[in-house]
Amino acid sequence: MKALQYRTVGAAPEVVTVPDPEPGPGQVLLKVTAAGVCHSDIAVMSWPAEGFPYELPLTLGHEGVGTVAGLGAGADATGLKEGDSVAVYGPWGCGTCANCAQGKENYCLRADELGIRPPGLGAPGSMAEYMIVDDPRHLVPIDGLDPVATVPLTDAGLTPYHAIKRSLPKLVPGSTAVVIGTGGLGHVAIQLLRAMTAARVIALDVTEDKLALARTVGAHEAILSDKDAAAKVRELTGGRGAEAVFDFVGVQPTVETAGAVAAIEGDVTLVGIGGGLLPVGFGATNFEVSVTAPYWGSRGELIEVLDLARAGAVSVHTETYSLDDAPLAYERLHDGKINGRAVILPNG
Ligand code: NAD
Numbered sequence: 001m002k003a004l005q006y007r008t009v010g011a012a013p014e015v016v017t018v019p020d021p022e023p024g025p026g027q028v029l030l031k032v033t034a035a036g037v038c039h040s041d042i043a044v045m046s047w048p049a050e051g052f053p054y055e056l057p058l059t060l061g062h063e064g065v066g067t068v069a070g071l072g073a074g075a076d077a078t079g080l081k082e083g084d085s086v087a088v089y090g091p092w093g094c095g096t097c098a099n100c101a102q103g104k105e106n107y108c109l110r111a112d113e114l115g116i117r118p119p120g121l122g123a124p125g126s127m128a129e130y131m132i133v134d135d136p137r138h139l140v141p142i143d144g145l146d147p148v149a150t151v152p153l154t155d156a157g158l159t160p161y162h163a164i165k166r167s168l169p170k171l172v173p174g175s176t177a178v179v180i181g182t183g184g185l186g187h188v189a190i191q192l193l194r195a196m197t198a199a200r201v202i203a204l205d206v207t208e209d210k211l212a213l214a215r216t217v218g219a220h221e222a223i224l225s226d227k228d229a230a231a232k233v234r235e236l237t238g239g240r241g242a243e244a245v246f247d248f249v250g251v252q253p254t255v256e257t258a259g260a261v262a263a264i265e266g267d268v269t270l271v272g273i274g275g276g277l278l279p280v281g282f283g284a285t286n287f288e289v290s291v292t293a294p295y296w297g298s299r300g301e302l303i304e305v306l307d308l309a310r311a312g313a314v315s316v317h318t319e320t321y322s323l324d325d326a327p328l329a330y331e332r333l334h335d336g337k338i339n340g341r342a343v344i345l346p347n348g
């Protein structure tokens with residue numbers, strides 16, 4: 001089968017032919033319908049050879065939707081059957097530690113020790129005609145949802161959903177939420193905020209077309225992310241700032257903006273992995289600001305995100321590419337040219 005692989009540190013990913021995978025005991029073989037292109041892959045492909053955490057070659061793709069094409073021994077015990085259309089829960093854990101028992105496999109206590117890696121981030125991912133899912137519990141039926149519009153929800157939806165849920169008690173009527181970076185994750189975050197809260201949403205990005213998308217998907221205000229952005233947010237909030245700030249870029253200038261606009265007792269959530277650091281200490285931010293940097297979301301939260309989508313609350317903007325054109329999708333994402341999420345269709 002064809003697969004998109006990152007093969008050499010520093011080189012572009014390549015479409016190659018690899019052996020067709022076979023599901024082992026308990027595993028599920030998916031014929032991949034759609035695979036989302038995440039900026040985290042670009043970060044991975046920028047890491048140096050020294051200390052690179054995954055084995056190469058690596059089949060990319062940590063957002064996946066497919067149809068069940070084969071079941072390993074015992075994998076049918078859950079009622080899963082061939083032809084079922086399913087979304088892949090990506091942050092695989094052991095399934096039995098204290099965190100996994102709560103569905104928080106993204107915070108599995110034993111994944112490192114057991115060498116368990118998410119598809120596309122260590123294990124072979126979704127940018128291939130077929131992929132192996134290690135356990136049926138990592139699949140959620142999409143039940144009538146469109147595969148292309150749904151695949152980004154497994155990360156670009158789930159990650160902001162998890163972040164927003166933490167701050168829900170603060171996002172009361174009259175409050176403000178700031179979204180920095182309105183790309184794949186950010187443009188979904190705006191819609192989730194509008195569906196889940198009464199907060200006023202202020203979006204920040206660096207180009208007019210990204211700001212236009214932010215407005216289209218529900219931002220009340222969309223402003224350029226520059227050195228004056230924090231002052232503008234303060235002005236728009238009568239000096240109070242934002243009760244919750246979500247940074248989907250995470251570089252030094254954006255984490256500084258995030259810290260500067262957080263209201264007293266506000267939440268700052270750094271989702272982007274741009275390497276920026278926000279100092280915490282008396283006087284560094286407003287009083288009693290909480291700063292966190294979460295990773296992905298829980299199994300239960302993915303089910304909730306798909307339920308929200310089924311209720312019509314989120315509409316992901318997508319551009320589709322063939323598997324052969326997947327390297328181009330990464331190039332365009334790297335150059336800031338994707339509006340919304342790029343989705344690869346490995347089987348056409
Ligand atoms: P994306 O490229 O689709 O979106 C990023 C957006 O940020 C783009 O619209 C870009 O124009 C904008 N941007 C760039 N510089 C900016 C600046 N200085 N100010 C404001 N906006 C700016 O990327 P994505 O796939 O949505 O991923 C966003 C970030 O989240 C990445 O860093 C990614 O690695 C990270 N991520 C983290 C997790 C997690 O679990 N923590 C999960 C998925 C993605």
Ligand code: ZN
Pocket residue numbers: 038039040041062155156
């Ligand atoms: Zn991702």
Ligand code: ZN
Pocket residue numbers: 093094095096097098099100101105107108109110111
């Ligand atoms: Zn675990």
